[in-house]
Amino acid sequence: MTADGFDFSPGAQVPLSGAAGQTAATQALASAAYRDTEVSKLLDANSEWTVSEVKPPRFSLFEPNLGEAFSRAVQVRMLGGARKQLIQSFGTEPQTVVEHCLAANRIRKSRDARLTVVMVVFGLLFLPGVLLWLAAFQIRRTMAGSQNKGAGALGIFLAIVVGGLVALGMWKAPTDNFWWLYARVMLVAPIVGWAIAKYISEKTAKDLRARWTALLTGGGLGAKVPEAVPRNPGETAAEQLRKGLEKLTAEQRSNIVFYAGPKGILGMGTRWGSWQLAEDLIPIEAEKEINPFRSWDVIKSIHDQLRLLERGPLHTGGFPTPSVRHWVVSPIGEGATEVARGGSTEEEGFQIKGVELQRICNDQQFDSGDRHYLGVQFVLWDGQLVITMLITVTVLHKTLRIEITGHALGPVHPLFTTKPKPKTKTVNKTIRFWETKDIPQPLVETKEVVRLAARAPFTWYPPLLDYLGGKLNLPEPFGLRHAWADRPWRHRFMADDALRAATPVLRVVHDAALRVLKENGVDTERFGNRSSVLSGAVQDAAPRKADLYDA
Template identity: 45%
Template sequence: MTTLDMTPGAQIPRFDTGPQTAVTQALASAAYRDGPLEDLVKLRPDVTPKAPRFALFRANLGEAFTEAVIARTLGTGRKPLVPSFGTDARMVVEHCLEAQELRNQRDRTLTVVTLLSGVLFLPGALLWLLAFQLRAVLRRSDAKRTDLVGGLVFFVLAVLGALFVLRPPAAGLAGLYLRVMMVAPVIGWYVAKRICLRSTERMRERWAGLVNGNALGPMLPKIVPKDERDSKAVGLRGQLDRLAGEQETNVLHYAGTKGILGFGGRWGAWHLTGPLAPREGVADFHAFRPWDLVRRITERLGQLERSEVSDGGMPHPQLHQWAVRPVGENADEISRPDNAETMDGQRMRDFAMQNLCNAQKFGDEPRHYQGTHFVLWKGQLVVSLLTTVTVLHNYLRVEVTGHALGPVAGLFTTKPTPKEFTYTRPGRPWKEETGHHPVVGVDEVVRLAVRAPLMWTPVVRDWLGGRLKLPEPFGLRSAWVDRMWTHRFMADDAIRAATPIVRQIRSVIDEFLAEHDVDVEHFAKVHSLLPGAEAEGVRPFRADVYDA
């Protein structure tokens, strides 16, 4: 007999106090935002959203982001995701689910209003909708003529409505219907406005709370099974668990000049190459495997938090072993091995990782990297120093590469603000004053009201109103990353991390080779890991751009 997990799960508010709080909440806030979708599209030149067929049904930023993220991360048969280092990807998706449910609650009520005031009085509602559609089209083509032409059209409709109310062209029930036909949609709009205003204020409250860092965790009762037959909730929880497990993978992908996906571009590289020869007086050195040296390097790097100087240690270094597979720079998909012998879910088993490290790295096989990983600035900066050990013939090569992933785009950290406009009072043209548009405008109420009945047919809704196409290969963190080298302190942190790690690795290599009776002096003379100038003057450069 199977037992069902009835724990509350994400229904309980969660406070994230870890180092990745800020970037997680910034990304999650996009699910609750309003505003035009174009603001999000401008962040990525390779994002080409599907344009709406009718401007009246267009999706705004929060709606498009929410639906796209949920479909991409929880959809059936989806492609693997790029790991989101420095981000709690599951929490971002849970906020998208909550935002979706809040909109669905609003749309259920709006659907009733739309049916009563719009569908029952369809001729009048269509006239009003055509006027709003005309104004939406004019606003996109010629904004200066919008107010003039739109105002004229609405004036004509208002006069027509007044004529139908005062002198309907029919008698009896038909006359009564014509009297109400133009007025009922206006009454329905007023009721819909109150519903939309309450919903928007609630969404903006969630948005502001996430950006300010004082929001509760997402509330998701629908992922808590009501009984053993609640397969929908069980399936949704399973998909979220899969998402969380996928973020813990140790199989990454190298995509040309983009660097390792999820880590950012490679900004620096240092290497040590030298012959392996026995020291004087010894017939041969003790044989070793690359994993033996990698394990020693990992142990020594684990001491980075310690320092003889007070508060001089490097905070919270994370040490990992990575398997990195090559993928085309313009590839739109990544894949992970599904061999049950070498993989434990989304992670490569320890013995398989050791075998990969010891294998000959001279061909199309995946490569092993030892990683020293820092999540700084509350997740806004991810610094990674990766070390790989290679033995070809009797030559040892140890290479250290620096990768950095900068902050998410500034759009995700903006707070909700009232929409302002400037105007001049009659008789005082020399003085401009500032006013505020309503939180929910006239056009926005109509847009939400006509989209509401389509919540049960999302395919039709997306066909009419367009949707957001996410960049591939998609990672919640890496998709919206901004340049970190424009932030002086973040750039300093990335550069400063390199010197102690590289020098620590050099000292480990000398000790390890000496223990195995290798001629360390001859090894050091052939090639030096860091010449004096480079040791003190580490600087970023385009390590993955080759001029040859």
């Protein structure tokens, strides 16, 4: 329940992994929360449906990495009190991804708390020296690039100058004057603090990388989010977080989707195929009238038959158990930046059921308004492929039309499935120069230690870090799955699965519809002929952009 009153339920239930058949895509997206690569790499994963942006930093020393920016952006977007509504993430468990973002932020907060103590002891007490070192690193990052591994001539020059000042201070400064002694220690203390900060940073980096690897190898443990479990009625923050997670799950289960023109149904992908059967309703006997029936009667029969798709005459595998649901599709503009589900309460806004669903199916078939679709959905390849076939039945004047459309959402971008690489440097061997060897490199480089230490004192107020270091702007309307989804047509077997699903679905739909027509006294000869033509045409199915009209 998400009512305002306190709920004494156990709190946030954290699963150990995604739902059955949906683990690969879920864990791939969740692994982004633990990554330590450049945030700009996320832009390479933009899909044809959505485009994310990275707000440039005002000071590159405070720039976040991919994991920091991703965790922060997803947490705010999906749990924020003033957030917009979300697009369903078919094939994934968005709550699991959000929980991993919360867990990653919790690990980083623990690290930043220790780094803040180091900065206070070795930084605040010796502030002039720290500012001198930070200025040197900031100038280097500005001139040589924050992600450039080589500092170039400028970096070498700054290192020589600062190193010379340290050496000069150690050698020339008199020891009988407090301020001269302070000046000497002022230049050395930041180096000691850097060594401690490096140890703290490397320990956390190993933990984050281990979780990153575990998620992609299938051995990841569930995210630990103790702050989402209220222990007493007075813990307002924990209760709000728990409600946010429950709202996220309820929104994921919504049966209301949005059609964004050429972008297709958001979350399901573009429409790649369409097959229509449309003929007049003529009674079998001219002197008799057709028994009255409605579109819902046809849809109900189709629904019952689609639930038996996994059954066949031969024991050769075949379809897994599909998800057969009634969907309400709302039209929005291609460039819309937000969606809105109606209803006076959250439950009404997320689900349309019963009489209202039947009314939309029977009455809203022409002119403005939402439309009813019956959908059969297959989540395959551990959630990397989502095949959705949508069926709608309309009756205008004497013409009954059965339309079947195919939608396919491909795997998440390969960026999310890359495992961390050990940091090594390949060099020639001294004697056998024609052979090479790998030399281990520090997991956390010097510039990364400085960046983490500089950001640590500001983590208590994330908006300030967003202002100084920039942030990740997620695409709108936002949904975790379709934001970084690829087309399935580049993967041979995924494309085959999508194309093969069309034929049996179409034939089951036609058989169920013809049965209802016969039972109500409709002459089905023309429907049968047309069905046979479509049954032959669908065998040569090929993906195309069915939502683009050349007109």
